[in-house]
Amino acid sequence: MGVILRNLQKQVPLRRARLRKDVETLRHILGIQKFDLGIVCVDNHRIQQINNIYRKKNVPTDVLSFPFYEDLRPGKMPLPLHRDEQNLGDIFLGVEYVMKQCQEESLDLHGTLTAVTAHGICHLLGYRHETEEEWTEMLQRENYILSEYNRLTGRSLEPLMKRCSQDR
């Protein structure tokens, strides 16, 4: 298996190959290549729907993660017993929401999607940002992932968590 990528929206002209390549780079950095991962790109309507159903927040957002392993300690690698368990879960990318943010802040769409995906993968690996301590831990992890990504690709992405801090 690997990364299953689905594009269910038509608002944003998505470059599938670019997104897949970036996700493969993130997987390589995290050492999670043997785990399957689902990336589903959706529009505001759909992400708002999912946000409402699962988090009772009736607004669109940039990313929602659905971990396969729900009680992982942050950063602890899952130990699957069977091939069926070699799955980290699914990430829904609110690409329309992200595109609007990029337009407002003059950011590159696909670079931002990669940073958002890194954030989503961290959630699949047990990271949270409910408490100050959790937030610091997750920010450190995202910083590491994206600095490695930047080193490998020559790009300069910033963690989503940094933008989260502006909202706190």
Add this chain to the structure above:
Amino acid sequence: MLKSVVRAVGAAVRISSVATSTARTLPLSCPTLCSPSSATTRPFTRSLWMLNNNGASSGYRPKLFSSKALNPSISCGCGSLHTEGDKAFGAFLSDEIKEELKIQKNSNLPKMSGGWELALNGTEAKLSRNVAGEKITVTFNVNNSIPPNFEEEAEQGQQKSAEEEPEIVSSPNFVVDVTKRGAKHSLVFDCHFPEDEVSHAEGEEESDIFAIREVSFQPEGDTDWKENSYTLNTDALDWALYDHLMDFLADRGVDNTFADELMELSTAAEHQEYIKFLENLHGFVKCN
């Protein structure tokens, strides 16, 4: 077989539309002459054994079935067969056509965005555009373009009110031809709408809106399909390569927006053809 032939999805199923009096479901074998409600049937008055007539010289040829229904019951000068069943059929078709015209959203076909030109030849549609010297054509056929899962929904729909009945959507297979200027071969993509993508329930979509099934090089122009051309099947394809192929199509205007608009166009065209068929059938059956 022409290059642009599109594979059929499966048997077409017609279901009742929102107006309750339409009956768009056609049985696979239509009743012909003996409509149970209208024909007069005569019970056998002779034993079958007695029909085994050895008197060849009598010149008498027994008939197994002798029914009023087989004898013209409506006098007409055209010389064709007209039965009570035909009359009932014609009346039924009149009502059916009226109802279908009522629910027809627009007698004009919806326009595609992106500068696509449409050419219709019966049930076959061809969309074409030029992009920087490349010619892109998309061909599809509205025949057999309604997924069979509508049949299941129709059965369930019998318990629902008219407002809850599902709308018929045509999601045809389509073939994309990309021809570069001066090239002898076109790159041909055989595409389809994965079935679960046309589910009506909100939030149940899991697949991409449309998918590529096969890719091959074929001689440019409407020549026969070359069976000995290598055909790339996407079932077991590297996913990165698949994504590049999807990006390739998107750059040429075949993206999710296009796919949605194609479904709308196909649905309207299919409905149009269905109404035309009913009208032709009505003309064929009815006594003029």
